[in-house]
Amino acid sequence: MKLFVIKIGGNIIDDEKQLSWFLNDFSSISENKMLVHGGGKIATELSKQLGIEPKMVEGRRITDADTLKIVQMVYGGLINKNIVAQLQARNCNAIGLSGADGNIVLAHKRAPVDLTPNPSPTGEGRKNKVDYGFVGDIEKVNSEKLSALFTSGFSPIIAPLTHDGKGQMLNTNADTMASAISVAMSQQFDTTLIYCFEKSGVLRNMDDENSVIEKINLKEYEKLKTEGVISKGMIPKLDNAFDAIKQGVKSVVICHAKELNKLIKGQDSGTRLV
């Protein structure tokens, strides 16, 4: 059986028109489908309004208790339910979930990472230990429970939140969630993972939307990475995408959100990972 796992980025969510077009296309998919959505600007704006400064340590964003509350509210409550309501209006029986709901994505709190170059074995000089706070690294995706939702006619809409099984919600990267869920589902489904965002695909030249790399394999990716052709922001996305390929997902594509329509019809668009 076919399954589409589609990730949608924050820039699309922030743009009412683009989101609306995207949801039209998503709801038109007749096969099993699932959406993983990111955050967008709203969480940052709400933090500012509440006077919560983004906490950065060694250039990395920390999810402290206040920030977790914000993302739980904005991703799990505001964005997730707005998308669900809009899909219901398009006759798509969407069901909005976090990783805690139905225990679909279990994670553990990320252990503090030591960024000290060559720390002594006694732990001296470990000044750069970074505690990311309430960030969840995925342990297990409960593919059986997700399948049961398909059987009941639901299309899961998943917010980038997980839980640790001990009562704690955690913040997890949406690209990573889409990848891990696709891997788990590909045991049972012929799974296509599509990363939809605001660019036409992986670009050879960041400033030229016509420079899309149509196909890319792991070797080429590593080469382009060392050459500096593939830029910083794309690296985690492509790492997640290649993780999915390595672990058995049949088809992974990175494309512009407005091109989803073509891909679900079996046409090509954006960058296909091979």
Add this chain to the structure above:
Amino acid sequence: MKLFVIKIGGNIIDDEKQLSWFLNDFSSISENKMLVHGGGKIATELSKQLGIEPKMVEGRRITDADTLKIVQMVYGGLINKNIVAQLQARNCNAIGLSGADGNIVLAHKRAPVDLTPNPSPTGEGRKNKVDYGFVGDIEKVNSEKLSALFTSGFSPIIAPLTHDGKGQMLNTNADTMASAISVAMSQQFDTTLIYCFEKSGVLRNMDDENSVIEKINLKEYEKLKTEGVISKGMIPKLDNAFDAIKQGVKSVVICHAKELNKLIKGQDSGTRLV
């Protein structure tokens, strides 16, 4: 088949210890179970922090666009997911939902209500027309989809939010949701509806927790209402509770949250509606 629909009030949600005890008891129910939760103080606090003044017209609270965002975030994202994560830690496979999710509770935006005494037929003097904003009056509970969730082993945890089927989320009273859901489910299940709150039941004397009315029927309720024995705050709750009885729910009880344990064992506690 047996089903417990349990409503929990805001005062219990705001009290970490009481909530924890309650969730222990809820998770110990071996039959089909469902939780409908209210709001609590957090939404009011967040509104204050964001400088959103509660809008009151003719003494009634209005859900404007900003307030809807707040309740969607706090009820749907923060409270709902925290309860779900805590139930998962207790081996209860909770799934958090709003009325939009799976289209389980469809509503329509409440029409403006004219509070003018004896308005003229031409509409003159209709100065007191109150638009409640994004408040949802329930149209339909999708009991089949809720049953499907039981079949898959889930316990739905429902936030007091609905949708209009046209893409709009709406704010709906949690007591009303619990009642409407119980009525719909009682077609198929032997349904017990339990309203858990911070008092021992319906009290003859508001200040005396030992004055619990153990059984009450509609006639007695109407009498106590006209006598002023049953106070303002209890009236909408009891109206909802009697609605459930009138429409076929077998058993409706109003009790203290800490007494849930007794009720699920078949013992008596609080006020039973007959």
